[in-house]
Amino acid sequence: MARLPPALSSAGRWAPGKNMEKWQLERFKQRLLDEREELTGIVDFMEEDSLGISLKDSTGELSTCDNHPADIGSEVFERSKDFALREQSLIALAAVDQALQRIKDGAYGCCDICGKKIGLERLEAIPSTTRCIQCQEEEEKIPDPNIRPVEEEVLTLPFARTNIDADVTALDRPGMPPAGLMQ
Secondary structure, eight states: OOOTTTBBTTTTSSSSSHHHHHHHHHHHHHHHHHHHHHHHHHHHEEEEEEIISHHHHHHTTTOOOTSSSHHHHHHHHHHHHHHHHHHHHHHHHHHHHHHHHHHHHHHTTTTTOOOOOOHHHHHOOTTOOOHHHHHHHHHHOOOOOOOOOOOGGOOTTTSSSOOHHHHHHHGGTTTSSOGGGOO
């Protein structure tokens, strides 16, 4: 559970004037409600018009036997893409609902991780965020590129990297031609 920042009142609500003005909070709430309405419309449209129809009905074909497999593959790809887009919209909708609940609870604008105030610029950009920029950057930090996959520990020849690989690959020596072209 995130600790409460010292600027919260004893009742656990944001104290107007110390953190976020009431008019700012209302503006964020309206933006979140508008976004929620838009996302709900997108999800409803996808479920009724594209995903609510069977694949057979959406292609208009009586049989898949006379079609080239690539034709059906394209249809399956488009269908999978629709499922992924709907899933992404549902995730965004859940984030908006969570932000609206945080407004009701008086915790909107407070980072879930460190408990500090989330900057207004960040809230303007992403009203449904629950993390300050520092905690989000820490979460998204790129791991060390030299860490090798754990699967490589169990690989044996001919699939494992060897000490010879380091000497002959062009990737290990930028600017050098591949080993087969060296003279």
